[in-house]
Amino acid sequence: MAERPFNQSDLDVLAQWDTPTICNGLEIVVPDRRAIGFTTEPMVCLDPKAKPIVGLARVGMIRATEPPRSKVTDRADWYDYVARVDLPTIAVLQDIDGRIGYGAYWGEVQSTIHKALGSIGCVTNGSFRDLEMWAPGFQMIGGRVGPSHAHVHMVDFAKPVNVFGMHAAHDDVIHADYHGAVVIPADAVRKLPAAIDLVSRREAVILDVCKAPGFTPAKLREALRKSGEIH
Template sequence: MTPTLLELLRSVDTPTVCNAIEVAQGKRGFNDFTRGTVQISDPSGVVVGKARTAKIAAKVPSTEDPALIRERRMAYYKYMSEGTEPSIVVIEDEDGADAVGAFWGELNTTVHKAFGLAGVLTNGVMRDLGDMAPDFPVVAGRVGPSHAFVRVTELDTPVTVFGMTVRADDWVHADRHGAVVIPADVIPQLEDAIRKTQATERIVLDATKAEDFDFSSFEAAWSAFENART
């Protein structure tokens, strides 16, 4: 992952990355993207990084020893502080569709940003929408007012968020559309694939700007587009 590619990835949306992965692979059908509608703290926010993973729960009180919960919490923060930049936090809320406990708000976004992390992907809850750390996108499942009984249950483990499985150190791209895991084997070709994706879309987009644009010119542009795309 070169600095040039990182800069490019931060400038494009997640649908473009999904299309570019298909271009790089030369086929359609990869499966490592989220399902369903997400919430995002900053509609213009884009986050890309290597995953630092954990699981949380919050709906009901824990039956574990409070000392163990505190120990795991500190181990979580230590783990997050040691990530190789850029890193994205990916957290699975084990309460799923019943998630009620907001782990992400003013405090945790500020702490994680200070650790050098780039943002968050979670199926869980966020709050403090007006007070979150700036330039730290949180892509979440919902918005809610309370932290309930939220606590960390696991860290540095495979997680599933919006139907997408993420492992520690996977490269993840996320924005208001959702997220995608970037396959490691396409990274060397990804910059060229993004450029090709953008160029092929321009065939149709530029055609629509012509003063004499009509169905015939659309048909010709679309044919050229289909011949160029994956």
């Protein structure tokens, strides 16, 4: 079992907040990551009403527009890599084709396999299909929906990937929901609840003034002064 500065309970705590709230907290805990570490393109979520997923990244690369030109990565090796260890995993797959999402790696079969392996979801710039036959409880935040898997194959895995601007590596903590995904530095996991509480209290000062009877720009100005730096 790997030594980590967090455990399952810590990840469960983070799952109570949506991904934008996690990003707000990270702006306080690790301000140098304010503009990096998260997806920056619109994404398609299989189940927008599901709670956020939080787990360890299992990273890989795929392509689908052409048949493999050389020996392909054995999917069974990928499955061994993805399998849950002491914490749940999230597949983070980068489609490296020129036409991203041309063929879908994900559908009924792959979602069912990965759920059985202990993975709780996937974040990918690629496509997915079989929406009505998807493994229940396995979340997908992907680039788009498509009908065919074409020549989809695994190119490589366990090496850093870039999914819509989010650079992720093996064992990174991923938090994702229908807004997108973000990487949480390991040493920030346990610091986030206090940071999120601070942001929430700052926001409350402004929100309460805006919702109260007798709102005026002058009252807003005073609330902004009291709340400190706020987005």
